[in-house]
Amino acid sequence: VIHVSIAVLASALFTLTFSMSVLQLLQHRREARIRTGGPARPAFLQLVPSALSLENWSYRINAVGFVMWTFTLIAGAIWAEQAWGRYWGWDTKEVWTFVIWVIYAGYLHARATRGWTGERAAWLSIIGFAALVFNFTIVNTYFPGLHSYAGIPE
Template identity: 50%
Template sequence: MPINENLSRFSDYAYTTAVAIYVLALIFLLIEQSFGVRGRQAAERAKTRELAGAGGPPVVEEVPSKVANTGLIPPARAARIGRMGAALVVLGVLLHLSALVLRGLAVSRAPWGNMYEYIMAVTFVAMAAWLVVIKKFDVRHLSGFVLLPVVILMFINGTMLYTTAAPVQPALQSYWLVIHVSAAILASGVFLIPGVASVLFLFRSAYERDNAKFAKFGPKLPSSDVLDRVAYRTTVLAFPVFTFGVLCGAVWAEAAWGRFWGWDPKETVAFIAWVVYAAYLHSRATAGWRGTRAAVINTIGFALTVFNLFFVNLVTAGLHSYAGVN
């Protein structure tokens, strides 16, 4: 079918605008993270524990004066800026969705037939999932840490990996493109959240073990228990979808190439990532692994997911190399 150039152009405009709004929201949310009430209260509690541990009187009243007299943004104003940032995130997600829908209408197919479209969809899922998470766990002040990798991915995607609207390769002209790839997109997008949460957990736990480490950053994070729950519950949500996507890929491979599994580079790394995430969930459910060991395993799983996305499509040559980069 012919490509609708006007819709494609509007999709590009919406994508670029979404990135700009995300960047502005990132600035606002980092201000809240640095100077908001939550960060100040966490710093006060940490300082109080330090005073008590040193044998001094845990006088809570002395700490707020030190924090308040820094001459920086007042916590109440920082909270308002954070709410503005959250509103901008919602606006950015709506524009992001518009870019994805317009791209699909422009090419009259599912809008994830090349790497540019795939990353556009993955980052949209990540941001939409994060809106659900901040509603569930009340961790809005951490939004900047999720937005940062999303903005970086979208910037690289729009500048280095951009692909003009075009029909997909004949090998991808199948209904399995909708089923298999959409499952991979949903899983990969949601996996970004536990990946970020696990990295932040490592910072927080290092601070809790030794207050000298990350002394300015660590106390402004939520408790390690909250970060651990965010990572675990989002992984529980994404893992079955990821499993479904792997199984659908095997069925599609049998129909397209006459075999269910051939140890293609993408298949191999996806299988390793699946094993890592399965080990994470299994260790949590049976051995009761929590804390640093679980966070490290989850971080490795997400690193494999990112590696599989970029390495297979841009470096190796395999049956799954459909980057479509111009």
């Protein structure tokens, strides 16, 4: 129960930061247009915080989501040992959960130590979310394994 609950909460945070990253990219382009004397469109972005503010909040929330995703991996390994007698079995879902962990670890590392800010950081966050969606949709549905719905009759 804890493993799944924390995975869902972490996924919710990553969904939020994905949305913030998309808004950050849109707001960044809008702000650049305004600086060069262009139109301030789309108009709805007037209601959205600045690109820098979105990026900073996204980074902080991604850090919390990453800690929760790390706990998801650890709790999943403990559960796997209880259920299947092994901590790690290279199940497709396990591998993709680790891939997501590596992407977000790379995002946090690049942002904190390598100075990746702005659009590069936003794209890394978006890539992490794309891997998350792939894991919960394609991997669950089409790849056979212990976490899979593949092969279940419709």
